[in-house]
Each structure stands twice: as C-alpha cells, then as structure tokens.
Amino acid sequence: MLAASTASRIDPKKRAVLDPRKQQFVKSQWVDQTYPNRMNFYTIPPTEDIALEDFEEWGIARLKVLAELEACQFRNRSPAETEEYMRPVLEKWLRLDSNKSRSPDMHLQRKKDHYSHWTLRLAFASTADLRQRFMRLETQLFKLRLQADSADERRDFIKSxxxxxxxxxxxxxxxxxxxxxxxxxxxxxxxxxxxxxxxxxxxxxxxxxxxxxxxxxxxxxxxxxxTMVLNEFTRSLESGLELAARFLPRMDEDNRLAPILHHLSQSFVAPDASYNENNGVSDMTNIHAGSIDGLSSHFPLCMQNLHRELRKNSHLKHQSRLQYTLFLKGIGLNMQECIIFWRKAFKLITDEKFKSEYLYNVRHAYGDVGGDANKRGRGYSPFSCQKLLTEPLPSAGLNHGCPYRTYSPDNLIALLQNVGVGDRELLRAVREDVGRMRYHIACNRVFESTHKNEIKKVKDENLWNASELDTILHPNEYFKRSFLLKNLSLARSGDIGVDGPSQGSN
Amino acid sequence: MPHAVSSPSENMDPEDSVMSNAPAQALDAADNSQPDSSMPDAVAKPATANLEEMFDDDDDEDEFSSSAAIRSDQSSQPEPASQKAAYSDSNILSQFYQRLLPFRPLFQWLNHSATPQPDFQHREFAFTLSGDRYVRYQSFATADLLRKACVSLVPERFEIGPQYSINPRDRKTVLKAGSFRPIMKELVFDIDMTDYDPIRTCCSGAAICHKCWQFINMAIKVVDAALRDDFGFQHILWVYSGRRGAHAWVSDKRAREMDDAKRRSIAGYLVVVTGNEHGKRMGIRRPLHPHFERSLKLLNPHFQTDVLEDQDPWQTAEQTQKLLDLLPDPTLVAALQKKWDSAPNRTSTQKWADIDSVAEAGNLKSINPRQLVDVKQDIRIEYTYPRLDAEVSKKQNHLLKSPFVVHPGTGRVCVPIDVRKLEDFDPLSVPTVTQLLQQIDDWHTKNRDMSEEEKAKVADWQKTAMKPYVEYFRGYVANLLKEEGKGKRSRDADGGAESMEF
Structure with a gap:
C-alpha cells in the first residue's frame, strides 16, 4: 500500500508546473469577500492570495484561542467564567470589531478570522479525532462570539x-x-x-x-x-471537514503548506509556545550557578524532577542534560555560569572527563560551538511543553520529558507529594487529567493551586493583564510566572511588569 | 444466489450462535425430522396431504391432541409445562411456518417493493432456536429463502433488525471499520404490561386480563395520535406481542431513515412516566404542552372507567397512602386521611371526588385550587399515560420480534392490531398455533365435498382465524407499497427530466 501511494506521486521536480491562474482562473471568477457581518459562517473558502507567513501566523493565533477554550472546558469553567476568561484572549489573538465600531482594522480582522478558520480546517481534517475536536471547539467559539454580538448585528447575521x-x-x-x-x-x-x-x-x-x-x-x-444556528454551524462544519479529509491527499502539496499544516495539527496536543528571551528573569535577580538550588522551587515538575535527579546521582544522561541546560539558558543563566553549574553538579567526575565529554554539549546548547546555523541561532531554543509531550517516551531509567506523561499515575502522585504538593483534591484532579492525557492541564492545575494566593492577589488588585494568566505552555513560562508571582514586590519595585522592556539574557 | 440453496447448517455461522446445548446435533435432528423442508413450494401446493395422516406418523400425537383443551381455555395465565413445550414443538412450528405465516406480505412490508432490494436483502434476522440458542446476522435474498430457513431451522421466534450498509452475512469481510453499520430500520415502540405493575391491581407479572389490557389500549391511542398528528407518520403497524404488550412499527420513509439522535428525541418527546414504583415526579410544565392536552383528552374517559372503577387502585390503606403521597398539601392530606380512616370502604372513584370536596371545604393551605387541578392532572397522567420501553426506540439496530411469529410462552400468534377497531381487539382470543392447525383440519373435514382443485385455491391461512389479521396486514402493506411507489416514480421522473437536459 505504501509503495503504491509513493509510486503514484510525481517527483516534485518533474511535476508539470501549472500556474493555477493560467488554468481555470484566467480571470478571477470569484467575488472577493466583503465581510458585511462580524460573524462568519465559513461557507465560502478564501480566494485571495496571502503570504505564507500570514497563513501560518493566523493559523497559530486561532489555534491559541481554541486551545484556551479547550482548557476552559477541561477545567470545568462555567459559561460565564469561560466568557470572562476568553475575552482578553480573543482580544489579543483574534480581535473582531463590530460594525458599529467603524474600526479601520475591521476588514483585516475579519479576513484573518476567515482565513485562519480555513487554514485550521485543512490542518485538522486528517483524522477523525482531530476533526471532532476542532468541530467542538469551533462551535464553542462561534457560540461565544454570537452571544457577544449586539442584538441587531446578530439579527442581521442570522438573516443573512x-x-x-x-x-x-x-x-x-x-x-x-x-x-x-x-x-x-x-x-x-x-x-x-x-x-x-x-x-x-x-x-x-x-x-x-x-x-x-x-x-x-x-x-x-x-x-x-x-441554538439552531449553532446546530447548523456544527453540521456544515462537520460535512466540510469530511470533504476536506477526502481531498487532503489530492492536494499533492508537500513543500510549502504541508509542513505548516503538520506543525499546526501537532500543536493541538499542546499549543506550541515559542520561546522568547523575555522569559528570563535575570533583569530582576542575578542568576548564577549557586542560585539554581534556591530557584528550583519555581521550576515546573519536569525540571524539578531533573534537578532532584541531578542532586541525587550527581549525574544526568544526555537527553535530560540537554533539556535541563536549555531550560537554564531560558531562565537567564549565562553560559559561563551554566558550565560552572554542571561542573559542580558532576562532582564525581574528573575535570578531564568533564571537559572531554560534557563541556561541548553545554557550549553547543548555547550556540558557542557547532555549525554556522547553530551559532547564528545562539543554540537551540528551550523545549516547549509541546516538544516534551510529543517526543518519543524515554526508555527505562531516563528521566527527561514531561513527568505527567512519562510517569505512571502512582509514581507521579508520589513525586508530586515529594515536591510538596499534597492537596488531596488536587491530586485527584491531576490523576483524572493524566488519565485523559491532558498533561499540560494537570501541570497548570498544579501551578494554579500552588500559587493560588498570589493569583488571587494580582487578580483582585488588577496588577496583571488577564491574558498574562492564560494557560502555561512552556516550562520557562512556568518558571517566570512562578517567580514573578512569588516576588510581586520585586517586580513592582523594579517597575518591570510582565510586559516590561525586553532586556534579553544573553 | 449461491448461498440461497445451501443447506441450513451451512447458512449458520457457528460463531454467531450462542450454544448452550449441543447445537449441531439439534440442528441435524430438526433437519431429519422434516424431510420435506427442502421442498421449495411446500406452501404453494397446500392441503393435499391430510393433516391427520401427517400427525399420525409423529410420536407426540398426545401433545397435539391436548390442544383442544387449550382452545377452550380463554385465560392467558402461564400454561402448564407440557403445553408450553407444544408451542415450541418443532413439528408444530414447522407446520406453522410452512402453511400459515404470511411470508410474502412480510417480505413486502420490510422490502418496500415487490422485487427484492437491499431493504430486505441486507436486513438482519435473528433466530431464537430451541435450547436457548440465538443466531444473529442472518439475511435472505428473497422471501422464499427466509421461509425455507424458518421451516428447516424451526426457530421458536425470529426478530427483525435494521438494514445494514452491506449484507450482514458479509460483515466480517469488510476491511474498514465502520463500513458495516445499520442504515435503515422502522421506528419501533414497545409497550409492556410489566411497566404497569405499580398501578394495576388485577394481575401482575406475565398475566393479563381484559381489565388491564385497557392500559395497552390507552397507550396505543396516545402514541398513535402523537405519531400521526405531531410527526406526520402514516404507516404505523401495531402488533400484539403475543402475551402482554404491543409493538409499533413505523414504516414511513422519513421514520426509517432516522439516525439514533432523532429516534432518541422522539422517545424523549413521548416518554413521561417512569415505570418504577415511586417514579420521579415528572415535572410536567404548565401550561400543558399540546401533546399532553390531547393525550389527556384521550385518556380522561379511560381514567374514570378503566382506572378508577375497574382497577380501583386506592382500595387498601397501603394503596391509599400512595395517593396521599402524590398530594403536596399537608393540610389536605391530613383531612383526607381522617376522612378515609373513618370510612375505609370508599372506592377509588369516591376518593378521587373526595379530594375536591375536602379541598373546597377549606383544607387547602400551601397550594391554591388552580395548582390542585394541576396536581390532579399529574396524577391522571401518571395512572394513564403510556409507559414505553424507551430504549427499544432509541437505537436503530435494536432487534424486535417479527409480527406473526408464535409467542413461545402462550402459543399465540403476534397478530397485527387494527387501530381503527382498537376496542374490538381481544388479546385473549388471539388464536394459538395449535388452534390454527386444528382449524385447517376442521376446514378440510367440513369441505370434504369440495374438489381438490377448488381446495387448492384456498390458502391455508384463509381456512383459519388468521384470516382477518392477514387480510388487514396485506391491506396495510399494499398501502405502504403504493406510497413507496409514488415516491419512487416521482424521483425517477425527476431524474428523467434532469437527464433530458444534459
């Protein structure tokens, strides 16, 4: 079967280059969309050309929104709470202004909404599971927006x-x-x-x-x-997705869009959070090799686990080391300090062995050595939750990856209790999340529970923008948020909010 | 069709049957005892052999002759074991399948056309064989093949399932999961008297009498009205289930093609009272939904006569307590309690009237008279409204016993009920299989003088009490086919018009 499918595919170089516009669309036979309503039923696919970057970026933005919506659902938020929570998220990623606002961005916003929907349709058409999930979330999003619409705009939309x-x-x-x-x-x-x-x-x-x-x-x-509009929306989306699934193999497009689509559908496990250098906190506190032990209480479980293993065995295997080094790089530990950190930690190993076997890896992770590309990119980015959740499971005896995923539930609970998470109700919820493979939800749950006083405070005093409290998708984000919450005074006195000036961590 | 002529043992997929006893043996035995089972047109040349002679050859003549006793016995109380065995006796059943069961209209009813099409050919039949063996996923290319299988396997009864996307016999050959799935079945309903046990006083369990059959009548009226008026269905066949209930089969195209969600919503629309003892309070909204208004209009006369008078449901102190539990006002309850304690012999009709008179005397505190009317309406609904077995209706692939098979417990044939003459239907006078076979003999004795040729013109069912039921069924099926043909023709005409354009 495999052989047959590859055989039928024409080598990309030999493929006849057809400019579609020269074929059936000599002159455009479609009407460019005008978006008279804020809401869109997504019955007509987009027809304009857009930049490849937009294709991806808009898709990611929508994905972010859907992921947050799903997180709300997993955490049993009431409809009112969901709406409250989603408002800033939507504002940030997929803002849609009403007709009344006469906003100049209106057309672009609606175009983005329209195109991103169709992009994700392609990305999530491939398996029944993804289709189901996409359909559920899109319907929810649709509902959320429909309810937020003003009465007369909603009526106009429904009439259309x-x-x-x-x-x-x-x-x-x-x-x-x-x-x-x-x-x-x-x-x-x-x-x-x-x-x-x-x-x-x-x-x-x-x-x-x-x-x-x-x-x-x-x-x-x-x-x-x-309700009927919603039902109809679900129904039309369902048939649309099935249609897309059938046509997906015929797209025969693997150079430009396929990787993006693949990446987007991957991101549905846990949305990818790109690492940004602001996630370090070196601007607030001096991070050096000696302070890691103290800071480790802010680490997410995946990193705390590695830290404990390191202290226990004075050694970590390669994969774990890479994961941990990049994380440390991300929190703002510079390369010199990082080398000192590892040297001290591997106390059973001679200097010589360290130099010959371990030093290079650390330098490579910081982009100090290696190929040109590695240097230019200043090494790898710290691993995101998505990366940790989608990489192959570690074999026996290895500790890297996300413990929520790699540990058996019983061992996971024991580990959590060891690091001081003992709330019965919480552990029960974690066990349930893990059972349903919602690993990052479990991790966020733990975060929210261990920081509940601080979160309450910033919410009550309106210190943080609500979108700064969204779901954590990156271990470094976990660290940073934890650190800032526990050091609220520090952040304020330094006058550096979460959106503070980027100072880099070099 | 190659599998059409294969022997019954080949037809049987051994993995499908639940085998509690040695099955192969039993099958062979059934096969041997019925040498003429392979005769393709056993029904087509009827009654040439004298029935008496046929049975003379059989060892169990005694059992057969005992049927005379059953005929005179008009109660449906569970039969003695020996008679019960007689109803599932393979010889008697085989005779029944050969001579009496109207396979042709049954086929047309399921096939929706005169020529075999997937509606019938891909439909699942499930046989219950002797010794509690159950064979699923049987399917047949024609009515005759179904009849032949019945004659040779002699199932105690058989059930009808949905039409599948492919022939159910080929279900294991599919490569992709999900390509074997039910795609069409009649919408069905099942009303069973056991659900009425908490409110009926005359009988309980499997037994029924004329008094409690009224509950089934009420249910049929209400459900039939809702299906016709509300949902617009026209082809509704009601069938006596053979002992103490009734089934409905809705054959409208729109109903047949419904998915499970739609079936569930119809069931939800119709079902109100749960069958258990202290069923949840049903919480019927006011103002009453028009469906309830109409149902109450149909049920009110029954409530007076069939419930209050015949059932007398609140006779004993314990039963009276049940009624009091349904009333929400403590003052009213206390006053009624006092009244009824001092006059313990009041009938249910009187007690029902007492509620109003006591309330009018000023014993209503926590609710107003308007609400009391609602409460009394609720009670009326609880005691009269149909109690459906909703699960049967919710799933497209639910199997339901076919019309015209013999109920193994009572021997009665599951005959269709003509809803236009609902009140005339008497479940206790529905013929049993042994009576029917006797009637064929009687007919031959009576018409001794008739020429063989003329005799051959009369089908076996016409000689028996099956006649009105089969005739009704044939009329019903003819209507269905006519409607079906209309739809098809107009579709074809459309297609023709379109093809002309191209």
Missing amino acids: LPMSWEMLDADEKATWLSELRAATSVRKDDEENWFKVDWEKVPDLVERRQVLLKKGKAYVHVREQT
Missing part, C-alpha cells in the same frame, strides 16, 4: 444565513396561538414570533417538548434561533 426556515404568517399564528404559547412556554413579555422547520432540524427541542409539532413540522419560537 441560508437557512430553510419560514416565519409564521399572521393567519397561522392566529389559528394556533394558544397552542403555540403552551408548547413553547412563551412568557407574557416575550416576542410572539415563530417559524416552522422540519422537526428533524431541531431534535433536541423536540425531545424537551419545546416546540409545537404539526404533521412533521416543528413550530419553533424565535429565541431558539441561536
């Missing part, structure tokens, strides 16, 4: 949809009025308007006896329109 409903005319209304009222439990001051559809369109309303049924037609009160 190609739905097969028919409003009841005055005659019909007069004939059935009392039954309509009784069936749809209309209150005194409710609007007295109904529309009729085939009952199959509103199975959940039928089940709850919230509609009047006559010969297979359901008479639905206008307030249920939102």
